[in-house]
Amino acid sequence: MSRVWLSSPHMGGKEKEYVTEAFDTNWVAPLGPNVDQFEQQLSDFVGVKAAAALSSGTSALHLALILLGVKTDDVVLCQSFTFAASAFPIRYCGAAPVFIDSEKDTWNIDPELLEKAIQDCISKGKKPAAMIVVHLYGMPAKMNEVLEIAKKYEVPVIEDAAEALGSTYFGKACGGFGEIGILSFNGNKIITTSGGGALVSNNEEWVKKARFYSTQSKEPAPFYLHNELGYNYRMSNICAGIGRGQMEVLPLRVDKRRENFERYRAAFAPFEGISFLAEPEGFFSNRWLTTIVFDENIYASGTNEKIRVELEKHNIETRPLWKPLHQQPVFAEFTSYNNGVSDKLFANGLCLPSGSNITDEALNNVIEAIKNNL
Numbered sequence: 001m002s003r004v005w006l007s008s009p010h011m012g013g014k015e016k017e018y019v020t021e022a023f024d025t026n027w028v029a030p031l032g033p034n035v036d037q038f039e040q041q042l043s044d045f046v047g048v049k050a051a052a053a054l055s056s057g058t059s060a061l062h063l064a065l066i067l068l069g070v071k072t073d074d075v076v077l078c079q080s081f082t083f084a085a086s087a088f089p090i091r092y093c094g095a096a097p098v099f100i101d102s103e104k105d106t107w108n109i110d111p112e113l114l115e116k117a118i119q120d121c122i123s124k125g126k127k128p129a130a131m132i133v134v135h136l137y138g139m140p141a142k143m144n145e146v147l148e149i150a151k152k153y154e155v156p157v158i159e160d161a162a163e164a165l166g167s168t169y170f171g172k173a174c175g176g177f178g179e180i181g182i183l184s185f186n187g188n189k190i191i192t193t194s195g196g197g198a199l200v201s202n203n204e205e206w207v208k209k210a211r212f213y214s215t216q217s218k219e220p221a222p223f224y225l226h227n228e229l230g231y232n233y234r235m236s237n238i239c240a241g242i243g244r245g246q247m248e249v250l251p252l253r254v255d256k257r258r259e260n261f262e263r264y265r266a267a268f269a270p271f272e273g274i275s276f277l278a279e280p281e282g283f284f285s286n287r288w289l290t291t292i293v294f295d296e297n298i299y300a301s302g303t304n305e306k307i308r309v310e311l312e313k314h315n316i317e318t319r320p321l322w323k324p325l326h327q328q329p330v331f332a333e334f335t336s337y338n339n340g341v342s343d344k345l346f347a348n349g350l351c352l353p354s355g356s357n358i359t360d361e362a363l364n365n366v367i368e369a370i371k372n373n374l
């Protein structure tokens with residue numbers, strides 16, 4: 001049986017044309033027409049004034065923190081239930097992450113714990129320099145509550161929409177709510193540039209500065225002049241060509257992933273104790289990954305891992321839900337505000353093959369393999 005991937009790249013057809021154009025015009029280095037067009041597509045889609053195409057979502061997060069002035073010994077609040085790349089750039093800046101657990105409705109940052117953490121930090125003379133809010137698996141966070149708290153305490157919001165391109169919150173695209181938004185085009189994302197990311201914002205000066213930093217902070221001089229620390233974070237014109245083609249089929253990719261989710265949900269509806277993450281009213285998820293959770297009161301501990309191992313024998317890739325960052329050894333010394341939600345999700349959940357290029361036959365095989373091992 002051919003390998004069934006969790007989420008593999010899915011080309012749309014025009015990507016080759018834009019890449020070939022880059023070769024034909026010798027725009028193979030960073031910058032060029034594809035980068036310009038891709039950035040325009042992104043800013044238009046997200047509904048912000050500007051975008052900077054970068055080498056990864058992680059580099060975008062790093063530059064976002066720098067733009068907000070985060071420095072050594074600062075405190076940055078960060079969602080705990082997410083990939084480690086959401087927090088690594090905090091440490092690149094020498095700042096300390098404070099991890100916030102999830103609420104049950106969306107699995108994203110818990111507004112109540114968020115406010116408590118801010119109050120505690122302020123009481124200790126350490127007002128947070130920023131907060132990083134993630135839209136996990138494409139599900140928007142409760143941005144109204146988050147933004148209200150952010151405004152109340154004047155803490156800037158970095159919106160990690162790495163998994164949420166194509167998701168909306170009450171009709172507005174994810175990535176456009178915070179001071180700065182972050183996107184990722186890694187190979188497993190809903191669209192890909194092979195590897196890449198973007199920083200988006202309504203603050204055009206910040207985006208301009210991000211572009212400057214991302215090209216080694218080279219000053220406009222006839223020789224190499226650097227007044228500030230720079231980074232090699234810019235996206236190449238070739239990768240941006242892939243991105244241009246991918247943006248043209250993004251709505252189709254969202255439709256297919258949402259269809260996958262509905263097929264899984266319908267297939268397991270008769271099974272007591274198996275749940276899927278529902279969309280609250282006004283929330284629209286791109287369903288980047290479909291996730292399944294086994295009720296610990298009905299299924300034995302470790303059921304998710306047992307099924308993962310059994311499906312691997314059938315050449316089907318699945319993955320546990322994110323291991324919370326407050327459980328990660330690399331962050332063991334840092335403060336966290338926990339309510340047990342993400343711990344339970346990690347212990348009982350599983351990500352299912354969700355790619356927009358998964359065939360009906362493969363999806364049916366996944367469903368049957370799970371049923372056979374319940």
